[in-house]
Amino acid sequence: MQAFRNCGLCASGNLLKGRTDFLVARRNMSVLRLSAACVQLLKDKTNVFCSSPVHQRLLRLPEVVRSKAVAFSISSGLCAVPFTQVENLSxxxxxxxxxxxxxxxxxxxxxxxxxxxxxxxxxxxxxxxxxxxxxxxxxxxxxxxxxxxxxxxxxxxxxxxxxxxxxxxxxxxxxxxxxxxxxxxxxxxxxxxxxxxxxxxxxxxxxxxxxxxxxxxxxxxxxxxxxxxxxxxxxxxxxxxxxxxxxxxxxxxxxxxxxxxxx
Missing domain, CATH: 1.20.58.70 (Methane Monooxygenase Hydroxylase; Chain G, domain 1)
Structure with a gap:
């Protein structure tokens, strides 16, 4: 976000003053390019996942089945696992x-x-x-x-x-x-x-x-x-x-x- 603000300052017409300002601007541009590359990588990964067969099958699952999916929580791990009790065949x-x-x-x-x-x-x-x-x-x-x-x-x-x-x-x-x-x-x-x-x-x-x-x-x-x-x-x-x-x-x-x- 700091890189985006620095880039906005450049676009507003502020002139670079001195060698130190020039080096700071170059560093900010490098950070900006790295951030753009990360965003593009995440976008590509998302497209690959959305087009995968697994994702397509998940999208076709009925609402009833998806509503009964096992619920997980990042903070506490496994929260609920539905199961059917089997009668004791003694x-x-x-x-x-x-x-x-x-x-x-x-x-x-x-x-x-x-x-x-x-x-x-x-x-x-x-x-x-x-x-x-x-x-x-x-x-x-x-x-x-x-x-x-x-x-x-x-x-x-x-x-x-x-x-x-x-x-x-x-x-x-x-x-x-x-x-x-x-x-x-x-x-x-x-x-x-x-x-x-x-x-x-x-x-x-x-x-x-x-x-x-x-x-x-x-x-x-x-x-x-x-x-x-x-x-x-x-x-x-x-x-x-x-x-x-x-x-x-x-x-x-x-x-x-x-x-x-x-x-």
Missing amino acids: HESLIRRASCLVTDSANTYLSQTTLALVDAHTQYAKALHTLIALQKRYITSIGKLTPAEEDSIWQVIIGQRVEVSDRLEECKRFESNWMNAIHICELSAEAAYNSGAEHACTATKTNLQVAQSKVEEIRKISREAKKKLAETKAEEIQRMAEYVSSIDINDLEDIPEAYLRED
């Missing part, structure tokens, strides 16, 4: 995760087997009620049917009994799968509790209670249908006994064979 945590996966699979298995068992018992109960209706129709028509009509209705009853038997076998098959699912869920709930996954254990136990409740409800419906069928069978036997006792012994040969058979 043996306990891995076992806990695995037990949660086991309970999820067990719950899915339980859900599917429960749905299948409930549907099987529903179909079984429907088949029982259909057979009950056929039996009652037969009871009301005892002594009023021809042998051909008698055989026809008994063919329908026998076919429905086969249907009931098939539905019962289906219930037994799905019952076995459902019991396996119950056992697996109980084991998985215990494993989840021992590993520290209490929430998975609680959810599995809740699903067990819901599944057992639904199956018990449909079992009750099936038991009631079987009870009605047994009552209908007893009514049929009583009705046949009354019919046989009401006819003359000589007319027994005219009784259709279906009335005399034991079902």
Whole structure:
């Protein structure tokens, strides 16, 4: 800055006086030229940096990324470094995760087997009620049917009994799968509790209670249908006994064979 002021004095018309003033002026001019050279060097370095690929890539960085850049301070060094905390993958945590996966699979298995068992018992109960209706129709028509009509209705009853038997076998098959699912869920709930996954254990136990409740409800419906069928069978036997006792012994040969058979 002293050199610039001296140069300004020269430009204002002040004349050099003496040899000493001349030497001072030369020294100031040297300082001025050195300062200009330094400024030019800094300018060149700045242009090189601005045109470099690194600088261009930095300029293209999104604002969000640049805003999260690590902050530095010249006076105190590193001020803030953002980082993400990594979860501790210990043996306990891995076992806990695995037990949660086991309970999820067990719950899915339980859900599917429960749905299948409930549907099987529903179909079984429907088949029982259909057979009950056929039996009652037969009871009301005892002594009023021809042998051909008698055989026809008994063919329908026998076919429905086969249907009931098939539905019962289906219930037994799905019952076995459902019991396996119950056992697996109980084991998985215990494993989840021992590993520290209490929430998975609680959810599995809740699903067990819901599944057992639904199956018990449909079992009750099936038991009631079987009870009605047994009552209908007893009514049929009583009705046949009354019919046989009401006819003359000589007319027994005219009784259709279906009335005399034991079902």
